[in-house]
Amino acid sequence: MSIPGVRYIQQGKCKLALIDSLSNEFKLLIRSQLTGIFWGDGEVSDIGYTYQETLAEFLERYNSKAEETKKGMIGELIANVLISNYFDDFSIVSVMRNIEERSIKKGFDIIYFNYSDTSIWYSEVKSGEKDGGGRNTSSKQNEILYRRAHADMRTKLNSNRVSLWDLAISEAKLSIEDPDNRNEVRRVLREDRNLIYNNDNSHLAKRVILVSVLFADLSDEVDMASLVETYSSRDLIGDFDDIIAVSIQKNTYNAVVSFLGSEII
Numbered sequence: 001m002s003i004p005g006v007r008y009i010q011q012g013k014c015k016l017a018l019i020d021s022l023s024n025e026f027k028l029l030i031r032s033q034l035t036g037i038f039w040g041d042g043e044v045s046d047i048g049y050t051y052q053e054t055l056a057e058f059l060e061r062y063n064s065k066a067e068e069t070k071k072g073m074i075g076e077l078i079a080n081v082l083i084s085n086y087f088d089d090f091s092i093v094s095v096m097r098n099i100e101e102r103s104i105k106k107g108f109d110i111i112y113f114n115y116s117d118t119s120i121w122y123s124e125v126k127s128g129e130k131d132g133g134g135r136n137t138s139s140k141q142n143e144i145l146y147r148r149a150h151a152d153m154r155t156k157l158n159s160n161r162v163s164l165w166d167l168a169i170s171e172a173k174l175s176i177e178d179p180d181n182r183n184e185v186r187r188v189l190r191e192d193r194n195l196i197y198n199n200d201n202s203h204l205a206k207r208v209i210l211v212s213v214l215f216a217d218l219s220d221e222v223d224m225a226s227l228v229e230t231y232s233s234r235d236l237i238g239d240f241d242d243i244i245a246v247s248i249q250k251n252t253y254n255a256v257v258s259f260l261g262s263e264i265i
Contacts, residue, residue, distance in 0.1 A: 001085065003029065008086060013243060014227050017082050018218060019250040027259055029081050034058070034260075037080045040095040040174030042182065055264050061097070062257070068128070074253040075127025075213030076109055082248060083123075083209070089114050090121065093185045094171040107167040108156065112209065113185050119207055120188050121244070124153040127213040127253075138216045139226035142247050145212035146230055154239045157206050165193030206240040213248045222249045 002008065005023030009016045019026075035044055035054040043049070062073055076096060084092060094111040110123040126145040130136055136144070156164060169189045176182035195204050214222060230236070231245045250256075 003082075003085060006082070008082075009224055011224055011228055014224065014231050014245045015086065015247070016222060016224050016227055017086075017246070017248045018221055019078075019248065020218060022255045022259060026081075029085060030077070030256070030259070031263065033081055033084060034077070036175075037077065037092065038096045040171065040176075042177045043095070043174040045177045051263075052265060055260055057097075059260060059264070070257075071127045071129070071213075071215060071253055072125070074256050075211075075215075075248070076125045078248060078250065078256065079123075079125050079211045079213060079246065080110060083110075083112070083211075083246060087112070089116050091115065091176075093120075093175050094168065095174050107164050107171070109211075110209070111168055111171070111189075113188070115181070115184075118184065118188060119205065120185075120192065121207045121209050122153065122157065123209040123211060124149040124156075125211040125213060126152070128215070130214070130216045138214060138220045138249060139223045141216065142212050142214045142222045142249070143226065143230045145214060146210060146227075146245065146247065147236070149210040149212060150236055150239070153208050153210060157204065157208075157240070158201060160196055160199055160201070162193060162197050165189060165196055169193065207242045208240045209244045209246060211246045211248070213250075215250055215253050217251050218249060222247055 004025045005019060005021035007018040035049055035051050038054050038058055039049050062070055080092060090112040092110060093113045094108065098105040108122050109125045112121040112123060126149040128145055130141045169186050172185045172189060173182060176185060192204055195201055227245060227247050
């Protein structure tokens, strides 16, 4: 569905979301999704985490982090909410928090499952602001973030780090409430995990969603043409079997933080 305050533009596999304002409807999406995104819907159903408990835990982790990590946390939250809203066939099968401790999350940023064709999509999110000197346009800075997401995802999918898939399987158990769906997703993840374990990632289905989240004034907007050009760059072709590019621009991340803080009772 459309979200007031967000201009959502699509051209093929490239998606661009320009967030003009944090509207009441956008806030409602954050309010309704944060608990499931953070803990996992299965874990929420089992333990009974509340929205207020989630707010406190999220903000405690957020406030203890360095500035760049804070941008990453808010960027990832925004990406979770927007992609869940605009991608009808995709369901999140991962959790946002680090399930082992309160440090930076390990593994894939987000994992999506398309139940219509039982496909796994691995997502990498890179967030940031324009360089301090203002030398880059928003489109150029967005390209830098997108290329970082591409490079990190390429490294992960071409590595033999079985631990990435072990963690993904654990997160799927937390994130999916329905037992049949949970078993199906974990089965597909185990197949990918076994390919990695046997050093056979050439047969891994490398479907990825690369997300760039730019915090920059919308007087200089990311241009769809530049996103398509980056997506089609010759040096980025061939690393994955299928790519969806998602670029998000918002003026700052402070409005989201202020909203979350104002929600605590």
